[in-house]
Amino acid sequence: MLSDAKTRSIFIQGALVVFFVGFLALMLTTTFANLRARGIPIGFDFLKLPSRIVISEAILTYRTRDPYYWAIVTGVANTVFISALVIMFSSVLGLLVGIARLSSNPLAAGSCRVWVELARNTPPIVLLIFLYSLWWKVLPPVGEALNPLPGVYASMRGLEVPGVSIDVGTTGLLVVALALAAAVASWIAMRKGRLSPLAALAALATAVAGLWLADIRFSVDLPVFKGSNFHGGAELTPELSTILIGLTIYTTGFVAEIVRGGVLSVGRGQWDAGHSLGLPRGKILRLIVIPQMLRVIVLPLNSQYINVVKNSTLAIAVGYPDFLAVMNTIISKSSHSIEGVFIILGVYLALNLTLSSAANWYNRRIAIVER
Amino acid sequence: MAMPFSISADAPPAQLRLSGVMRLAKLLFGTPLNAALTLVFGGLLVVTVPAIMRWAVMDAVLFDPDPKACRAATGACWSFIYTKSGQLLFGIYPLDERWRPATVCLMILALLAWSVRPASWTPRLLAVWVAALALIFWLMGGGCGLTEVPTSSWGGLPVTLILTVVAIGVAFPVSILLALARRSTMPVLRTAAVILIESVRGLPLLSILFVASIMMPLFLPEALLPDKFTRALVALTVFAAAYLAEVVRGGLQAIPKGQYEAAAALGLPFWRTQYLVILPQAIRIAIPALANTIIVMIKNTSLVLVVGLFDLISSGKAALADPEWPSPAAETFLFIGAIFFALSFSFARFADFLERRGPAAH
Numbered sequence: 001m002l003s004d005a006k007t008r009s010i011f012i013q014g015a016l017v018v019f020f021v022g023f024l025a026l027m028l029t030t031t032f033a034n035l036r037a038r039g040i041p042i043g044f045d046f047l048k049l050p051s052r053i054v055i056s057e058a059i060l061t062y063r064t065r066d067p068y069y070w071a072i073v074t075g076v077a078n079t080v081f082i083s084a085l086v087i088m089f090s091s092v093l094g095l096l097v098g099i100a101r102l103s104s105n106p107l108a109a110g111s112c113r114v115w116v117e118l119a120r121n122t123p124p125i126v127l128l129i130f131l132y133s134l135w136w137k138v139l140p141p142v143g144e145a146l147n148p149l150p151g152v153y154a155s156m157r158g159l160e161v162p163g164v165s166i167d168v169g170t171t172g173l174l175v176v177a178l179a180l181a182a183a184v185a186s187w188i189a190m191r192k193g194r195l196s197p198l199a200a201l202a203a204l205a206t207a208v209a210g211l212w213l214a215d216i217r218f219s220v221d222l223p224v225f226k227g228s229n230f231h232g233g234a235e236l237t238p239e240l241s242t243i244l245i246g247l248t249i250y251t252t253g254f255v256a257e258i259v260r261g262g263v264l265s266v267g268r269g270q271w272d273a274g275h276s277l278g279l280p281r282g283k284i285l286r287l288i289v290i291p292q293m294l295r296v297i298v299l300p301l302n303s304q305y306i307n308v309v310k311n312s313t314l315a316i317a318v319g320y321p322d323f324l325a326v327m328n329t330i331i332s333k334s335s336h337s338i339e340g341v342f343i344i345l346g347v348y349l350a351l352n353l354t355l356s357s358a359a360n361w362y363n364r365r366i367a368i369v370e371r
Numbered sequence: 372m373a374m375p376f377s378i379s380a381d382a383p384p385a386q387l388r389l390s391g392v393m394r395l396a397k398l399l400f401g402t403p404l405n406a407a408l409t410l411v412f413g414g415l416l417v418v419t420v421p422a423i424m425r426w427a428v429m430d431a432v433l434f435d436p437d438p439k440a441c442r443a444a445t446g447a448c449w450s451f452i453y454t455k456s457g458q459l460l461f462g463i464y465p466l467d468e469r470w471r472p473a474t475v476c477l478m479i480l481a482l483l484a485w486s487v488r489p490a491s492w493t494p495r496l497l498a499v500w501v502a503a504l505a506l507i508f509w510l511m512g513g514g515c516g517l518t519e520v521p522t523s524s525w526g527g528l529p530v531t532l533i534l535t536v537v538a539i540g541v542a543f544p545v546s547i548l549l550a551l552a553r554r555s556t557m558p559v560l561r562t563a564a565v566i567l568i569e570s571v572r573g574l575p576l577l578s579i580l581f582v583a584s585i586m587m588p589l590f591l592p593e594a595l596l597p598d599k600f601t602r603a604l605v606a607l608t609v610f611a612a613a614y615l616a617e618v619v620r621g622g623l624q625a626i627p628k629g630q631y632e633a634a635a636a637l638g639l640p641f642w643r644t645q646y647l648v649i650l651p652q653a654i655r656i657a658i659p660a661l662a663n664t665i666i667v668m669i670k671n672t673s674l675v676l677v678v679g680l681f682d683l684i685s686s687g688k689a690a691l692a693d694p695e696w697p698s699p700a701a702e703t704f705l706f707i708g709a710i711f712f713a714l715s716f717s718f719a720r721f722a723d724f725l726e727r728r729g730p731a732a733h
Contacts, residue, residue: 009556009557012557012560013557013558013559013560016559016560016563017559020563027590028590030589030590030591030592031589031590034588034589034590035589100408103405103408104398104401104405105398105399105405105408105409105412106395106398106399107399107408107409107412107413107416108408108409108411108412111412111415111416117716118712120715120719121666121670121711121712121715121716121719122670122708122711122712122715123670123671123673123674123708123711124670125673125674125676125684126673126684126704126707126708126711127708129684129704130701130704130705130708133700133701133704134701137700137701306573309575310574310575310576310577311575313575313577313578314577314674316577316677317677324575324577324578324581328581331585337585337586337589338586338589340585341582341585341586344574344578344581344582345570345574345578345582348573348574348575348578349570349573349574352573353573
């Protein structure tokens with residue numbers, strides 16, 4: 001009977017299912033028995049209780065009497081904030097470094113090569129701890145803060161950067177949302193050819209008018225040193241600055257290599273062909289080289305972005321409360337470890353799936369359409 | 372133009388022979404863009420290099436074992452690294468027994484160097500490693516004539532090396548099974564493999580380490596509960612297996628269908644087909660990617676400090692706590708970073724070599 005491939009396959013799979021179910025059942029019964037023995041209740045009800053845990057810094061407003069679920073949201077916001085900034089900075093820097101590595105200038109190519117090799121071959125956690133140990137050693141006290149760029153000050157207390165505030169009321173926010181929706185809808189309709197250009201123009205004009213009506217005010221707030229402290233601007237603590245700088249240095253090394261690979265993957269013949277058509281350099285780059293390069297780099301670039309989200313957990317090494325650090329505190333404080341573990345798994349899978357499905361959608365759009 | 376992808380029309384005519392200095396000057400200042408790049412990068416180097424040199428060499432204390440010299444100096448305190456090298460490398464391992472972790476480190480490094488030669492990739496390699504690992508665990512743990520040292524006293528470089536080597540060694544066979552399961556025609560098997568691989572790959576290693584140290588005490592009976600070292604090792608192994616499985620799957624996908632058909636025509640059953648025909652070819656194709664995954668794992672073992680294991684970083688932190696010394700943190704972490712860099716940089720060059728060589732014909 002077992003010699004028949006189909007029967008054998010069903011038999012193996014049946015055995016597998018029995019094994020998994022049995023393993024799971026054994027695990028769960030032991031877990032519940034262990035939890036009961038320690039008197040720990042199970043369930044997500046604890047999320048509504050006041051947490052009384054301390055989150056040393058947060059992007060959102062958080063007070064210790066806030067409930068657990070708000071502490072979790074605060075942690076997620078911190079993680080998303082770090083990841084988004086690092087992705088932004090390292091994409092720009094990685095593009096520059098990657099192209100500079102291909103330069104014929106030995107000084108530029110060599111310096112960028114050193115950066116890439118150091119970033120790729122050092123554990124990010126060592127880099128973070130090293131940078132953190134430098135913070136108080138290299139930087140001056142707040143009164144003599146370094147001013148490397150206009151509006152940016154670096155001192156022992158952290159980085160002072162220009163703050164951007166967007167001033168818009170609740171009604172205004174609604175108008176903005178509607179206007180953006182109208183603009184996106186008309187753009188999509190036009191691309192599909194279901195809307196006359198005139199109608200699209202009208203829709204866009206309405207959207208712009210809506211944005212104008214919403215009366216958004218951008219204001220840039222520069223930090224100014226007065227008395228013994230900085231006023232205005234936004235203050236990044238040494239911990240946050242270390243993570244942002246360290247992870248950006250690290251990720252840039254990987255992005256640069258991907259960009260370099262992408263540029264090299266577009267053959268010289270493509271440039272020659274563009275020139276022979278009489279296109280200027282800018283147009284060759286924009287119309288021929290970059291679209292082909294994008295196809296090569298989108299997916300590897302995205303897996304780097306996912307790595308940034310994962311590496312943001314290293315914030316724990318310098319004591320910045322990212323999502324994982326917050327969850328760790330919650331678990332040790334509330335003893336709801338099973339629920340905590342499920343929340344950890346759920347949040348990271350959700351973040352990474354969002355990123356990778358966005359990349360896959362974009363990748364499908366720019367992929368070669370074959371006949 | 373200095374753009375890397377400049378067209379051939381921009382290249383200088385062949386008869387133009389420039390001397391070395393001239394050629395360099397042309398590369399540095401030949402075009403406006405190159406001149407600008409030279410100014411920017413040259414400026415950066417002129418600002419940073421002398422300052423770093425002054426700190427690291429001129430004003431530094433090199434070998435003076437007296438902590439007072441470090442307090443007086445304005446530069447780096449390398450004598451701290453020099454004096455404390457034993458503690459930095461081997462952590463809290465008993466002082467009189469330090470020759471044991473030292474031997475273990477040398478053994479693992481020598482074995483690694485020997486194993487990366489393509490000539491030693493034979494079934495014998497496996498036997499050598501198994502024997503070596505038994506010897507390594509005996510040397511580290513003691514027993515049978517040596518003083519016993521529990522894993523909680525292991526520390527420093529040997530912990531990093533053992534975690535890397537054992538995690539990858541155990542994960543590799545598991546990853547082959549996972550890769551085969553993911554390509555299987557049986558839906559239950561395939562789904563199980565996909566769920567395992569994708570959820571591990573979707574999670575940060577740190578969260579897996581946490582889950583391993585939080586959950587294992589809960590779902591294992593008290594008697595079976597492994598120590599911290601084993602828990603971290605299990606987490607690292609699961610992590611490595613998921614990543615290696617995808618690399619192996621990549622190799623499997625590159626095998627043409629004709630190979631399977633040929634094996635079927637010879638009447639080979641499934642496992643013999645895999646063992647004799649498919650896997651040797653698939654793994655050979657996947658070797659450069661495998662080497663890259665190993666570099667990632669070398670770097671990742673540094674995370675075990677977060678779950679309280681005594682790796683290089685924690686032994687560095689412990690050494691820094693000595694109140695007699697001025698706590699030269701930057702120097703210590705540079706030293707630790709340099710060890711990791713040396714390990715993974717040499718492995719990266721080896722991966723490059725394999726990639727250039729291409730998959731072997733046989």
